[in-house]
Amino acid sequence: MxxxxxxxxxxxxxxxxxxxxxxxxxxxxxxxxxxxxxxxxxxxxxxxxxxxxxxxxxxxxxxxxxxxxxxxxxxxxxxxxxxxxxxxxxxxxxxxxxxxxxxxxxxxxxxxxxxxxxxxxxxxxxxxxxxxxxxxxxxxxxxxxxxxxxxxxxxxxxxxxxxxxxxxxxxxxxxxxxxxxxxxxxxxxxxxxxxxxxxxxxxxxxxxxxxxxxxxxxxxFPSTRHDIDRRGAAGFHPRAKENAAFNDTLALMAHFGPVHRAVFAAWALLIGTSEFPGLAQGLRLALLRRDRHAAAKLRATLRGRVAGFRDGRKTDERETPA
The missing domain is CATH 3.90.550.10 (Spore Coat Polysaccharide Biosynthesis Protein SpsA; Chain A)
Structure with a gap:
């Protein structure tokens, strides 16, 4: 054959x-x-x-x-x-x-x-x-x-x-x-x-x-990015963190239906991850990891999250959220 x-x-x-x-x-x-x-x-x-x-x-x-x-x-x-x-x-x-x-x-x-x-x-x-x-x-x-x-x-x-x-x-x-x-x-x-x-x-x-x-x-071979998000080359940048949190939120708000959106919002704001900290992860970064940028990362993430929640509700995608 x-x-x-x-x-x-x-x-x-x-x-x-x-x-x-x-x-x-x-x-x-x-x-x-x-x-x-x-x-x-x-x-x-x-x-x-x-x-x-x-x-x-x-x-x-x-x-x-x-x-x-x-x-x-x-x-x-x-x-x-x-x-x-x-x-x-x-x-x-x-x-x-x-x-x-x-x-x-x-x-x-x-x-x-x-x-x-x-x-x-x-x-x-x-x-x-x-x-x-x-x-x-x-x-x-x-x-x-x-x-x-x-x-x-x-x-x-x-x-x-x-x-x-x-x-x-x-x-x-x-x-x-x-x-x-x-x-x-x-x-x-x-x-x-x-x-x-x-x-x-x-x-x-x-x-x-x-x-x-x-x-x-x-x-x-991760290399320098020629924008504000330069990975490890230039350290933390609040605007880069805010943009990343916004993009993450926008994608998930478009994907989830109303119930999962509410669950996601509560988890993201109250807990989060080390990459996108909510209140609990922000405290962990500050107290356990001694991250000197912990407060700034939390503020930037929350700004991005709030903007993403707002814009995510305006999605014009034709796909129905899961």
Missing amino acids: PPEPRFPVTVIVPTYRRPERLAHCLAALSRQTLAPAQVIVTVRDDDPDSAAVATRFAGALPLEVAVVAVPGVVAAINRGIDQAQGDIVAITDDDAAPHPDWVERIEAWYHADERVGGVGGRDHVFHDGVPETGAARDVGRLQWFGRVIGNHHIGTGAARDVDVLKGANWSFRLSAIGALRLNTRLRGDGAQVQNELDFSLRMRRRGWRLVYDPSVAVDH
């Missing part, structure tokens, strides 16, 4: 002012066991160095450079999706290097079940050349009261259905996406944290399966 025909895969790489990392990513894509049918590098109009790096790989890859003027990863990925021609759209970060069988493993999943709308996998995180260690079976799950469990970077075991994929390593069936795009209401001028949560939950509400397979892997 002849093998099934391959689905053409478009790879999107949003980038901004990390030309050396971009070169590493594109070199990894040029070594794939199943060559992508199209590679779209989305660059900002004020980042000629990244555009020049992408152009150098035009001979090794079916590469296109898409220039965007709007800041943020949301606009960059949306532009890539608009330009995608493959049946499958795979997205990775410019500071990631997909393993050689990344495209091949992604493509195979979409033959397995026509209900699969999205596939992602593990991003092996490296800090100064040293990989993070750990093993988790609970990955990409939304708990009923609103806590999101990530662990995509340390997921182990068999492939499983999840609620949320991670933006360093995710893919979608183009026909499942349809007219859907990343949410332009999300705040931020760069990373626009929690964009994956929002988009994944919207796909789940449409009835699509999202699969996390640890063998669909990339090496991830």
